[in-house]
Amino acid sequence: MTEIYLRLVDLILTPVIMLIAIMLFLRGHDLPGGGFIAGLVFAAAIELTILARGAEATRERYGPWMTPLIGVGLSLAVIAGLIGVYGGGFFHGMWIEFYVGGDKLKLGTPQLFDLGVMLVVIGMAITYLLRLSEAAEAAARPLPTKEGGQS
Amino acid sequence: MTLHPTVLALPVAIPLIFGALGLLFQSVRPTRRVRIQQTFTGIGLGANLVLALIFLVFTLSGGRMAYQMGLWPAPFGISVYLDALTAIMLTMVGLLSVVIFPFALATMDVERARAGFFPLMLFLLMGANGAFITGDLFNLYVFYEVLLMSSFVMLTLGGTPSQINGGIRYVVLNLMGSMMLLLAAGITYGTLGTLNMAHIAVRMGQAPYLVQAVIAGLLLIAFGAKAATFPLFFWLPSSYHTPHPVVTAIFSGVLTKIGMYSLFRTFPLFFPWLLNDWQPMLMTVAGLTMVIGVLGAFAQPTIRRLLSFHIISQIGYMVMGLAVAMTPNEFGVGFGLALAILFLMHNQLVKTALLLGGAAVELEMGTGKLNELGGLVKKMPVQATLFLIAAFSLAGFPPTSGFIGKLGLLEVTFSAGQWVIAAVSVVVSLLTTMSMIRLWQYVFWGKPHRTQPNRSGRAPHNAMLMTTGPVAILVALSLLIGVAAQPALDMVQVAASQAIDRVGYVQVVNPELTATDLQSLQELPAANAWRTAESAGG
Numbered sequence: 086m087t088e089i090y091l092r093l094v095d096l097i098l099t100p101v102i103m104l105i106a107i108m109l110f111l112r113g114h115d116l117p118g119g120g121f122i123a124g125l126v127f128a129a130a131i132e133l134t135i136l137a138r139g140a141e142a143t144r145e146r147y148g149p150w151m152t153p154l155i156g157v158g159l160s161l162a163v164i165a166g167l168i169g170v171y172g173g174g175f176f177h178g179m180w181i182e183f184y185v186g187g188d189k190l191k192l193g194t195p196q197l198f199d200l201g202v203m204l205v206v207i208g209m210a211i212t213y214l215l216r217l218s219e220a221a222e223a224a225a226r227p228l229p230t231k232e233g234g235q236s
Numbered sequence: 237m238t239l240h241p242t243v244l245a246l247p248v249a250i251p252l253i254f255g256a257l258g259l260l261f262q263s264v265r266p267t268r269r270v271r272i273q274q275t276f277t278g279i280g281l282g283a284n285l286v287l288a289l290i291f292l293v294f295t296l297s298g299g300r301m302a303y304q305m306g307l308w309p310a311p312f313g314i315s316v317y318l319d320a321l322t323a324i325m326l327t328m329v330g331l332l333s334v335v336i337f338p339f340a341l342a343t344m345d346v347e348r349a350r351a352g353f354f355p356l357m358l359f360l361l362m363g364a365n366g367a368f369i370t371g372d373l374f375n376l377y378v379f380y381e382v383l384l385m386s387s388f389v390m391l392t393l394g395g396t397p398s399q400i401n402g403g404i405r406y407v408v409l410n411l412m413g414s415m416m417l418l419l420a421a422g423i424t425y426g427t428l429g430t431l432n433m434a435h436i437a438v439r440m441g442q443a444p445y446l447v448q449a450v451i452a453g454l455l456l457i458a459f460g461a462k463a464a465t466f467p468l469f470f471w472l473p474s475s476y477h478t479p480h481p482v483v484t485a486i487f488s489g490v491l492t493k494i495g496m497y498s499l500f501r502t503f504p505l506f507f508p509w510l511l512n513d514w515q516p517m518l519m520t521v522a523g524l525t526m527v528i529g530v531l532g533a534f535a536q537p538t539i540r541r542l543l544s545f546h547i548i549s550q551i552g553y554m555v556m557g558l559a560v561a562m563t564p565n566e567f568g569v570g571f572g573l574a575l576a577i578l579f580l581m582h583n584q585l586v587k588t589a590l591l592l593g594g595a596a597v598e599l600e601m602g603t604g605k606l607n608e609l610g611g612l613v614k615k616m617p618v619q620a621t622l623f624l625i626a627a628f629s630l631a632g633f634p635p636t637s638g639f640i641g642k643l644g645l646l647e648v649t650f651s652a653g654q655w656v657i658a659a660v661s662v663v664v665s666l667l668t669t670m671s672m673i674r675l676w677q678y679v680f681w682g683k684p685h686r687t688q689p690n691r692s693g694r695a696p697h698n699a700m701l702m703t704t705g706p707v708a709i710l711v712a713l714s715l716l717i718g719v720a721a722q723p724a725l726d727m728v729q730v731a732a733s734q735a736i737d738r739v740g741y742v743q744v745v746n747p748e749l750t751a752t753d754l755q756s757l758q759e760l761p762a763a764n765a766w767r768t769a770e771s772a773g774g
Contacts, residue, residue, distance in 0.1 A: 149263045152352075156259030163253045166245065169306065175245035176306040 088137075095137035102130035106203075113199055120199035124206025131207075132214050140218035148215060151208045158204030165198035237294050244303035244316045246287055247326055247365035254280030255358035262352065270349045274341060277354040281337055284361060285330040292327045295320040296730055302371060302745040310746035311435045315371035317745055320731035321577065325368045325497050328584050332489040333361055335706045339592055340482045342699030343599050348393050348480060356393070359386040360490065367494050371745055373421045373431045376498065380417060380462070384410050387491060391479045402475035409471035413461030420454035423447075433505060434745035437738050438753050440506050452510050455502055463495030465555055466524040469548045473532065476544040477604075481595030484540055488547050489588040496554050496580055500573060504561060504736045511562040518559035519657045526552030526664040533671045538604040539594040542675055543587070546630065549664060550583050556657055557645055561736070565651035572652070574732035575644040578724060582637035582717060586629045589710035593623040596703045597679055606675070611684035620680040622707045627672035629714045632665050637717035640724070 106127035113119030135143045169177035180193035258273040295318060305314040337357070344353055363383030370376050384407065392403040425431055427447045428439040440448060461468040472492070476484050503511055511518070529549025536542040557576025562569055596619050597612060598604040613620040629636035632643075642665060649658040717724045734740065738757050742749060 152262035153260050156256045156262065159252060159256030159259065163249055163256065166249065170242055170245075174304070174307040175242055175249070178306060 091137040120202030124203040128210035155208035162201030241303040251358040251362035258355035273354040288326040288330040291323040295323040317371035319734040342702035402478035406475035417458035477540040485591040522555035563652040574728040579641035589626040606678040613680040631669035
């Protein structure tokens with residue numbers, strides 16, 4: 086099985102990397118960051134879990150949700166466009182501003198679109214990372230004996 | 237008839253939303269999941285066709301419109317543009333998807349359906365629609381990538397070794413084509429400072445001849461690779477025979493035709509004078525594409541390999557039409573383009589009909605090898621008849637759409653004084669007839685070589701109507717174009733006249749242009765005058 090120190094690193098670092106991903110997502114639009122990068126970083130966090138606990142365990146935990154996640158992401162992106170129709174045009178940016186203790190916060194349809202992108206990227210990246218890891222683990226396993234396997 | 241411009245977002249939004257809804261149910265129990273996805277795909281394809289037909293009616297009455305995505309004004313945001321050429325392509329691809337859908341329902345095997353074949357149909361449609369409707373060069377590249385990715389997944393769905401092999405060739409060679417398109421977009425932005433197609437059209441005339449030639453050459457290579465023209469067609473015959481037969485039928489109606497559409501759209505808009513300047517080269521490409529395609533078809537051992545070489549051969553006719561698009565002739569400038577569009581429509585119908593007929597045979601018999609088939613005319617009389625009509629249409633016999641298309645192209649090339657290519661196209665038609673009769677004879681005539689139950693998927697016997705119905709519809713449409721040639725010709729002439737009307741395009745997309753800009757669009761330099769001015773200046 087996997088090494089204990091890797092599992093320890095996974096336990097500590099995975100949530101931290103996920104937080105970094107969320108931070109990158111939130112600071113997008115005006116500063117470097119955004120949905121695509123955040124999705125990749127988030128997938129990197131889960132890749133750490135794959136390395137620490139193996140592809141099988143990770144697939145049990147996240148696997149079934151990945152394709153629906155792509156669907157949710159794409160739907161969110163379209164919904165962001167459709168909200169824009171209300172404001173005059175497809176993908177027209179709509180913003181709401183509100184104040185939290187004196188700090189101005191802005192939320193808008195570009196952010197919703199970015200969230201959609203992030204979910205799609207997470208779904209895609211993890212789907213193929215899982216497949217790759219499974220292939221790699223299968224290759225690393227000792228070969229079956231002659232009579233059991235086929236040529 | 238008036239339409240709100242926002243509806244121009246729908247050709248992309250409809251397939252996307254229904255595809256995404258289908259993916260949401262990917263973790264549901266497989267049998268239910270497939271049923272749900274099939275329902276969504278059916279609704280999405282139907283809605284898309286209705287929308288495309290509305291667009292067609294709107295544009296054929298002379299309407300054109302543009303929409304600025306997110307309301308960013310024209311040269312800065314992404315414009316989408318609708319005219320008759322766009323509407324015809326949207327309608328044709330929408331129609332083909334709707335017609336193929338029941339065939340796919342009847343024959344798609346369980347594994348591929350569970351892996352998500354039906355949402356993929358919608359994503360492919362989205363890529364196609366986006367490539368048709370966009371008015372932005374970089375956005376065009378993006379939609380080509382959407383197309384490439386969804387078609388690559390469709391091609392390798394099922395994961396047999398031959399599919400992976402063909403899929404890798406397909407994706408590598410197509411990525412090189414996409415690279416050329418990206419390079420062209422980059423050079424356009426670097427030299428002209430814009431990616432909006434209307435804006436490019438305005439500025440292209442002022443650019444040095446070298447810049448024009450480089451951009452035009454790169455676009456020709458990129459779209460030529462996508463359309464499978466002469467030196468760049470290798471990806472097509474090495475991949476089209478590997479996936480599920482329905483997938484091949486979808487590809488033949490959609491993929492190569494989008495490359496052709498992009499040539500029809502960009503060349504008359506950006507550099508119509510180059511169509512005359514480069515006519516000898518385009519004619520060579522057209523001729524070689526025709527000849528090599530049809531000669532390659534004679535050597536092929538299976539139905540689908542043979543038909544994929546015919547796809548290439550027929551692309552040559554469209555390039556021929558494009559090459560004489562701007563040449564003055566007795567029918568008026570642009571008539572060559574009109575016929576090329578008509579020929580493209582004809583080809584989409586007939587080629588899809590042939591591939592679906594071939595697919596029915598292949599699924600019924602479990603093999604597509606010509607020397608293992610024979611005598612199917614007794615077993616599948618309807619398919620055999622339809623296949624024969626479609627084959628004659630492909631060869632260009634009256635009263636089919638192929639006859640109208642080829643006759644018109646011949647007349648316009650004669651009238652433009654291009655005797656050599658006209659002769660080549662006649663010879664190629666003859667060879668096509670021979671090849672198609674040979675194919676029909678091998679598959680449907682003679683003694684049955686062997687009879688065996690089909691090996692893959694559900695028995696097409698249970699779904700006779702769903703497999704012959706689509707082919708019958710396509711063949712009927714081909715005959716309809718052949719019989720009612722005048723309405724069809726009127727339609728494509730509207731499309732061609734709008735496609736070569738650069739001033740109109742620019743005014744629709746970007747109404748705030750100054751009068752001098754439009755002036756420069758109208759007075760095109762004659763081909764040779766331009767070149768002498770260049771050499772005198774340099």
